[in-house]
Amino acid sequence: MSSSDEDEIPDLVPAADKVPITIITGFLGAGKTTLLNYVLSEQHGKRIAVIMNEFGDGDSIEKSMSVGSGGEQYEEWLELRNGCLCCSVKDNGVKAIENLMTKKGRFDYILLETTGLADPGPIASIFWIDEELCSDIFLDGIITMVDAKYCLKYLSEKKEDGSINECTRQIALADVIIINKTDLVPVEELNDLRNNIRSINTTAKVMETSHAKTNLDDILDLNAYGDLATNSLESTFKERGYNINDRHSIDKSVTTLTLELEGNVDKEILDKFLQTLLWEKSILNSDDKPIELYRLKGVLSLSHTDIRCVVQAVHELYDSHPTTPWKPEEKRINILVFIGRNLDRDVLLKHFKQCLMDKT
Ligand SMILES: Nc1nc2c(ncn2[C@@H]2O[C@H](COP(=O)(O)OP(=O)(O)OP(=O)(O)O)[C@@H](O)[C@H]2O)c(=O)[nH]1
Numbered sequence: 452m453s454s455s456d457e458d459e460i461p462d463l464v465p466a467a468d469k470v471p472i473t474i475i476t477g478f479l480g481a482g483k484t485t486l487l488n489y490v491l492s493e494q495h496g497k498r499i500a501v502i503m504n505e506f507g508d509g510d511s512i513e514k515s516m517s518v519g520s521g522g523e524q525y526e527e528w529l530e531l532r533n534g535c536l537c538c539s540v541k542d543n544g545v546k547a548i549e550n551l552m553t554k555k556g557r558f559d560y561i562l563l564e565t566t567g568l569a570d571p572g573p574i575a576s577i578f579w580i581d582e583e584l585c586s587d588i589f590l591d592g593i594i595t596m597v598d599a600k601y602c603l604k605y606l607s608e609k610k611e612d613g614s615i616n617e618c619t620r621q622i623a624l625a626d627v628i629i630i631n632k633t634d635l636v637p638v639e640e641l642n643d644l645r646n647n648i649r650s651i652n653t654t655a656k657v658m659e660t661s662h663a664k665t666n667l668d669d670i671l672d673l674n675a676y677g678d679l680a681t682n683s684l685e686s687t688f689k690e691r692g693y694n695i696n697d698r699h700s701i702d703k704s705v706t707t708l709t710l711e712l713e714g715n716v717d718k719e720i721l722d723k724f725l726q727t728l729l730w731e732k733s734i735l736n737s738d739d740k741p742i743e744l745y746r747l748k749g750v751l752s753l754s755h756t757d758i759r760c761v762v763q764a765v766h767e768l769y770d771s772h773p774t775t776p777w778k779p780e781e782k783r784i785n786i787l788v789f790i791g792r793n794l795d796r797d798v799l800l801k802h803f804k805q806c807l808m809d810k811t
């Protein structure tokens with residue numbers, strides 16, 4: 452990537468003084484607020500600022516913020532300027548974070564609850580493009596909570612315009628998926644739901660809870676977009692295997708596809724490939740439908756360097772950065788994981804192969 456390109460895309464690698472933020476998304480009533488209250492009441496030694504979304508979408512001009520520290524809590528209201536351009540462009544939650552940052556030093560972690568109907572993609576994307584915001588905070592991960600009782604129903608809902616329903620999108624984007632309200636469903640239903648979720652997103656960590664009681668180590672400090680992502684990505688792939696095509700799914704159209712190639716990748720050709728895929732959206736599958744991507748993750752061996760490169764994309768935004776060195780005896784395996792719709796293995800593999808330096 453040229454240096455001018457690098458100027459345009461803010462770095463996602465967290466610096467020591469940045470505050471991590473975790474986005475909590477999930478369908479209406481799934482248990483997001485219950486999770487936040489649970490986190491606030493737990494002893495975790497962190498001062499966590501929690502931005503709740505109690506009043507639904509859009510027009511609320513205040514957000515409640517609670518900071519929990521060692522079991523103690525205090526709450527305040529963050530005033531959101533109403534009607535200004537940035538509010539209509541940005542999510543209110545992001546505005547709340549900006550206001551929150553004026554109180555920097557009083558907390559060391561932020562949890563943001565999004566509205567149940569929101570597509571978390573645009574909100575997550577803000578942390579990639581808003582340089583001012585990025586200098587203070589970094590996106591640690593996206594948690595999606597699902598309601599064990601109603602999720603299958605939400606997943607199967609068809610949108611009139613043929614687009615993917617919100618529940619599926621939220622699952623596609625997640626780094627962690629919490630299946631909540633397990634107390635309300637029999638074990639067979641839970642198994643069915645788990646399989647469906649897995650068929651959409653193979654790479655996310657899936658947990659099951661009742662009343663959102665979870666181990667905080669599983670949801671905070673994931674660094675899902677940063678340096679550590681390399682190890683967790685690779686071990687995730689190894690643990691879960693690649694072949695998900697045989698699994699049953701309600702909405703077959705959104706799936707995870709993993710490609711693996713040995714060799715060294717030419718970064719310029721790869722950038723072009725990803726731009727065509729993510730920005731121009733002009734790569735078609737064998738049915739002539741455009742391949743739609745919600746999420747991309749990858750570990751790459753680039754030519755001319757012995758340092759691994761991690762690629763991440765949320766919707767149209769993508770970023771790559773060097774991580775850890777390849778060991779001399781290690782096979783240089785490039786992995787790309789696509790989560791989206793109309794994915795076509797042969798087409799994507801053909802493009803991916805063209806990125807290899809030493810094609811045979
Ligand atoms: N039975 C049962 N009820 C739960 C569980 N978790 C949460 N609830 C209840 O479900 C309801 C909705 O929970 P919330 O935490 O408000 O859900 P939310 O996702 O924040 O809801 P919205 O903000 O409206 O989208 C509340 O009445 C909770 O007490 C659970 O594991 N089991």
Ligand SMILES: [Zn+2]
Nearest residue numbers: 483484504505
């Ligand atoms: Zn809520």
